[in-house]
Amino acid sequence: xxxxxxxxxxxxxxxxxxxxxxxxxxxxxxxxxxxxxxxxxxxxxxxxxxxxxxxxxxxxxxxxxxxxxxxxxxxxxxxxxxxxxxxxxxxxxxxxxxxxxxxxxxxxxxxxxxxxxxxxxxxxx
Amino acid sequence: xxxxxxxxxxxxxxxxxxxxxxxxxxxxxxxxxxxxxxxxxxxxxxxxxxxxxxxxxxxxxxxxxxxxxxxxxxxxxxxxxxxxxxxxxxxxxxxxxxxxxxxxxxxxxxxxxxxxxxxxxxxxx
Numbered sequence: 001x002x003x004x005x006x007x008x009x010x011x012x013x014x015x016x017x018x019x020x021x022x023x024x025x026x027x028x029x030x031x032x033x034x035x036x037x038x039x040x041x042x043x044x045x046x047x048x049x050x051x052x053x054x055x056x057x058x059x060x061x062x063x064x065x066x067x068x069x070x071x072x073x074x075x076x077x078x079x080x081x082x083x084x085x086x087x088x089x090x091x092x093x094x095x096x097x098x099x100x101x102x103x104x105x106x107x108x109x110x111x112x113x114x115x116x117x118x119x120x121x122x123x124x125x
Numbered sequence: 126x127x128x129x130x131x132x133x134x135x136x137x138x139x140x141x142x143x144x145x146x147x148x149x150x151x152x153x154x155x156x157x158x159x160x161x162x163x164x165x166x167x168x169x170x171x172x173x174x175x176x177x178x179x180x181x182x183x184x185x186x187x188x189x190x191x192x193x194x195x196x197x198x199x200x201x202x203x204x205x206x207x208x209x210x211x212x213x214x215x216x217x218x219x220x221x222x223x224x225x226x227x228x229x230x231x232x233x234x235x236x237x238x239x240x241x242x243x244x245x246x247x248x249x250x
Contacts (some may be wrong), residue, residue: 039181039184042184043178043181043184046175046178046184046187047175047176047178049175050171050172050174050175050176051172051175051176053168053171053172056164056168059164059167059168059171059191060191060195062171062191063188063191063192063195066184066185066187066188066191067188067192070185070188
């Protein structure tokens, strides 16, 4: 009933790895752990900045810091399976995630994750 | 050389009160004092909110609070002589300014300032 091109349109991401149920559990846990650590870091920094406010410019610096971090975190923590290898690769490069936390993922995920982390490290060097 | 309408265009605010040098000194002092008190209030509230952060939503509530207050303060504290009677009227109504702080301004300024404060109070009642 459907032409080959229509089938292709329905599965635009057919070359992406399939995440098994157990891999999804591991991914969610690693993702939430990294996000939790990053949020904890922002909370600590915001509290430190707040405690040191002397004048109005310090107040608006705090607002600017929070806005920037919120936008950055929103962009970075994208839990779509189509984005996860990129997200984890970046978190690994940023040392916000340890490779042990990804143990149990298939090599089809770990390989691109490690590649991206390596690429980002080389790019920054 | 200029037509009456051109003259009118050059002095669009000719019906506004003229602020004398001594009135400008009083106005600046009252304005800065009210702004300083309001900023002090925001700093204290921000520090309280920051110290009570438990989770990420509290963090973004702090950001939202700061953004709203910054915008509100930017709009409210408009030090243009064409706006000052309105600014002081509002500050008087909000009890951010005491009438004594305006002592020395001419009746041509005090009258619209008091009128606006009274109007806002009646409007809110």
